[in-house]
Amino acid sequence: MTEGTRTDRLGLLLGQFDQAGEMARVRLKGLGDDEYLWEPVPGSWSIRRRGEAPTPRAYGPGEWVLDRGAPDIPAAEYAEVARQAAGGMTVSRIAEDWSVSVERVEQVLAHRGEPVPDETPVTTIAWRLGHLHSCLAGQWEWTFGERRREPRLLVDFSPSASVALHRFWDLIDRWRESLATVTEEQLDTVGFSRYPYGSDSDDPFVAVLAGANLEFIHHMAEVSLLRDLWRGRFTASE
Structure with a gap:
């Protein structure tokens, strides 16, 4: 050291x-x-x-x-959303955090398997x-x-x-x-x-x-x- x-x-x-x-x-x-x-x-x-x-x-x-584009949760951040939910954040709070709808957060949390990579700019x-x-x-x-x-x-x-x-x-x-x-x-x-x-x-x-x-x-x-x-x-x- x-x-x-x-x-x-x-x-x-x-x-x-x-x-x-x-x-x-x-x-x-x-x-x-x-x-x-x-x-x-x-x-x-x-x-x-x-x-x-x-x-x-x-x-x-x-x-x-x-x-800056339209708000969404990129595929690379699905795991982060899962961590937020596991850490006790409510779906509505997560939606507010990412500036997306509650339905979009629920869709991400319900996703199984590897997410399809985004076409990021x-x-x-x-x-x-x-x-x-x-x-x-x-x-x-x-x-x-x-x-x-x-x-x-x-x-x-x-x-x-x-x-x-x-x-x-x-x-x-x-x-x-x-x-x-x-x-x-x-x-x-x-x-x-x-x-x-x-x-x-x-x-x-x-x-x-x-x-x-x-x-x-x-x-x-x-x-x-x-x-x-x-x-x-x-x-x-x-």
Whole structure:
């Protein structure tokens, strides 16, 4: 074990977050606007000027909005819905969490066998960063902030990669500083985070923090892959 390495619950989660952040900062160096907004395939989700988004629930407080589709429970989340139900969440609460009907939740809970994979949209780097920024900004506001502002109006999305990254890393630093103050008691507190989307308010904060780390890691992995594809888009052999 490296000298000084923390092995307590918060220490392990902070260490994981720090390592993922260090790798992400290296991987995102030199990101330009064209690459940031590059749509690998037709119909990709991205950020758009208000009024130009083709998706029904695109959101944002300013001129640029983030694509967002109709509410549903994707096949990859069927197991999460089952866990929510097993953990005591009512069907109506789960439906509210996913912004779907009670009938849709019942359909998911009644499903047997492997779910058919969804045809999910390909997303741009701008979308991935914007989505992650929006989620973390909302979680900070509803955990350490005033717990009153609408999460989807907290981030002013930008078509500039440098502007977006500057704002994003500022948030990451603020999130990390706030996490360092969390006590053991708060880690076990159900509802320490009151973030209104997802199951944060029904979970102990240690589970919320683990989920936030997972979200950060998997989205940064996707961004890294998009950077690799951008770099190789004209060099791949026929």
